[in-house]
Amino acid sequence: MAEGVLKEVRVFRPKSLGGTLRLYTRNPGALLYAGGTEIARQAQRGGGRPLDLPQKVIYLGNVQELNRISRGQRYLDIGSVLDLSRILSIGRNVLPPVLFETLSAIATPSIRNLATLGGNISLKACRGDSLPALSVIDTQLELRTAGSTRWVEVGDFFDRGNLPDLRPGEILTRIRVPLEEWDFAVTRKVGGGVGFSTSLSFAGVARFPKGSIEALHFCIGGLKDPVFRMTVLEERLKNANLPVPSKLTDTLLRDLDDALADQVDDTAKGHYSRATSLRLLRCFLEKINIRSLDML
């Protein structure tokens, strides 16, 4: 369409999930818009002109079912278009600490008042923010069409091209966060300042009753894979006695280093990401050692 003419943009504003799903089935090319912070950022055209939006937009902000949080004994279900500030307002005693700290560090207060967890998971520019924390606590994502529902783990949400692997007409509707207790949790955000996207992030959780590791998960964000987890390494740490022997740590780091070679570019930033990822894991294991001693 010629630049000189304002593009016709039709905005749908459904109020129910059922209505949204039916609408999306009929309009598969429509843009799903919730907080829209990243979309709006990329759609700026300057000169006081309207945002560059596609012809059809489905605004999800009024859809009740996507704007709720419900809490059960084992899970917290978070609507995909709930803004980050609202999620954080539940409090750090309810949200898993690793998720609370991660969400608190995303962008700025005003961005968190608009940005949604669903958007943060789906959009490439935001990948490094919440995915590691969600992955390590085994978060599940509900994907629905007008006629189906399925649940996937965070790590399985992306296809080989690292884009959300959604079927036609499918929408991310809920994020199910397990309310498990962990003995130790850490999240680190590296770079990005208070800007939009993190350059690198790390999340790790561990459970170690009686001086040996019962479960340990760690995940690195900001690499080529949206969710970089090495369950092979996690398995090798299972049942390891604490403190983790330095030989085991060195072996794990070597293996991680080999795997990271495919995850970064051969640039200064890539070298930094690779080296820092190793340091983050080492630091995580060292802190577990110290915490396990404190628990004696």
Place this chain on the structure above:
Amino acid sequence: MQQFIQDITPKRSLRATVFRSPFRKGTVTAIGKPALPRGYFCVGHRDIPGASVLSYAGYSLPILAKSEVRYLGEPLLLFCGPNPQVLAGLCAAVELSYEEEPPVEYKDLTGPYREAQIINLAHGDVDLAFSLAEQIVEGEYRTARQEHYYPDTQGAVADWDGKSLTIHAATQDPFGLQLAIARCLNLPPRKVGVVAVPIGNSTEGKLLSSFLVAAQAGLLAYTAKKPVVLVYDREEDLHCSPKGPQFHIRHQTALDQDGCTMAVRVQIFMDGGCYPPKNSEALHRAVHSAWGAYQIPNLEVTGRAVATDFPPIGPFRASGLAQAVFAAELHSSRLEEVAQLDSFSWKKENLVEPGRKEAPASALAVLEEVTGLSDFIRKYSAYSAVKKRRKTIDQGAYPLRGIGLSLARQGEDGQWADLHNIEAARNASAMKLVLEKGRRLRIYTSLVDSAMGIHAMLIHRAAELLEIDPRKVTVQAVDTREVPDTGPTILSRVVAVGLPLLEQCCRTIQRKRKDGTPPIEARRSFSTERLHPAAAGQAAGRKRKAGEDAGEPSWAATVVEVELDPVTLRSTCRGVWMVIETGNVWNRSTIMGVLEGEILRCLGSSRLPGYAAAATFAMPACSSNDLIPSAMELPDIQIHLMESQGADMKGFEHLPYLGVPAAYAAAVCQATGLYVDQLPITAEVIQQCLET
């Protein structure tokens, strides 16, 4: 509420947009303008009635490219009209044919490149000294291009009424702008009126760049015969406006068997960009400050501005000075290691002039004061001891700390930005004061209000001298038709020129007050020759001598303490201490606020990624957070002003730019045990140093 350029939208005004080159380097072979709807106008290179190249302070910049394109986003056409959407359509409809050339990607500036300017400076016998040296210490230091990041993007509002042009502009030099627009439109200057709008913290980015956008707006208004508003978007401004140049500086120091300096050889390469200045003040200052604050018996400095395929450069606060001092101070930290002295002791020893026992008193005083305030010597020793015991930096669980000290002076060549070229083009600087009834004073000056608190400074000084209530002192709106030309608004120039003019006017009013009744008017001016003999001399071809003083400098010693996270290698600043010897100071709170803000900005530019020229418009220029630190990064900043009673106030706004980066770099070097030789120092840079 303060009104910035984006807030000025006269009735019936047309919006404007710039059609820019989508490629970096090449030649436009044909440019097909679209058919214009009624009420829309287009201006190309051929439509410029007068001078098509802006010349200012030694810089030259085409208003619109004729056919040769030298940088991404170089302006090619201008459009204006009522609807921005239609303007965008017109830009999209331009048919552009061009032959693109691959720009040369510069890895470093050391050549071979076309040289735009060479400056040589020497005294003593450097070759002999090097041949006798016991040891030679070498270092290479790099600084990046600098983005001004003024909060208000470039913009101008122009209106041609058939007889004269009025331009509202966010500019630091209204009369300079008036001359530039008059030349561009082939009008007598009296037919161009410039109304200066308040500017945000510009770091001297509202000089040359403001002329460009105002010339573009003026051309459109002249063509359309209607008011035209042209304001650049942030992306456009980041991509396309001139930047502070990058530098590459090589130091070689010849030492005797005691580790004392025998000779210094310095090679300075400055990136002149694609339109390199023929007579660069920044290079001049870099050459004259290449050895820092120290006495060197044998010295040879060569400065080269080289033409590159990078975007254009323009004035930047302390440009040339800051980079030279950074290199000199960082290099001196290596010499300190060879001499096995701490930073404070080495500086004291090397400030001494041959034949004298004591270093300049002011320099010693600021050094001693800052080391005491910051507990520098104790911390330096402690951190050095930790560094010696440490094996590697990236395997520890404890933070890494370091502390750095730097010494700098502002004055001589650094007294004000681009003075020589500006002053050579102007005849005089003037100011007028009028004491009205009711003890009200009005100040008439072309000095623009800015983040530096210029107007507040003038108001308080006048109120103090005339013993009137500062609330009754106002500065007349800066309109070139109503105020005299006091010259460009640069803080140290205000101190050196503006304040003396104000003081003279006040004295005249005091005299006239005894016999006269209000209104009482006083007008004073300084000629260029009286103002700065060197400038007049330069205009006549006289060469400056090496190390020639033009007046007492202001000294500053800076200490920066940092802590690095051994996992992420990211630094936080634990504290900054700065002691400045400034002469007599009034309006202290304004000055302290300015210094604190500038220190924070300099810390930001020392450690944040900063600006990198993008290859295409599709890539974002850079994030604002890469340039400006946020409220979450507030170190403890302590500033102590050492006032010399009886001495005039001296310029100081360059001192944070001279002191902070070098002290920060020295602190990081101590914390990491690495030789980090570039700015900015990001975690990625530290990682690179670790791997090499």
Place this chain on the structure above:
Amino acid sequence: MPGNVIKLRFTLNEQAVLLQCHPGTRLLDVLRYDFGLKGTREGCARGECGACLVLMNGVAVNSCLVPAFTLSDAEIVTVEGIHNLKSFADIRKALPESDVYRCGFCSSGVQVALAALLLTDPEPGEEEIRKSLSGNLCACGNYKGIVGSVIQRSSRKRRYGRRRIERS
């Protein structure tokens, strides 16, 4: 109605307003050009600098990132509203004086960010203030002056008769 224009009703500075515009029009442009409220400024158009902050339903948002189609039934308060509305009288007492700012470009965004904080916490500590300002860039580096002023002014005890905007 033509497809590229929508009709919106929302509240602006406690006044009900009606607007017709393209759905993709930014709230920033609606405020500046349709309503002449120039206090909300454009700094970066990327949500990084905070110059364009307004209160939307009681919380601070970057108006450069808010398209018009999300405004239906929203409550918008700009810096002009914070300066003039009775309901913000108590909050005004805690905001920095105008002479605290240097160039003043960031002042509107800062005041909105602080108002958003003060709506929920009338006597914030330094850390809370700095966090609330973490999305406001001051090119003059004047954070310390701003933060210090708020601490000083908000620490005085006062009774609130303010209207609290409840989040829905």
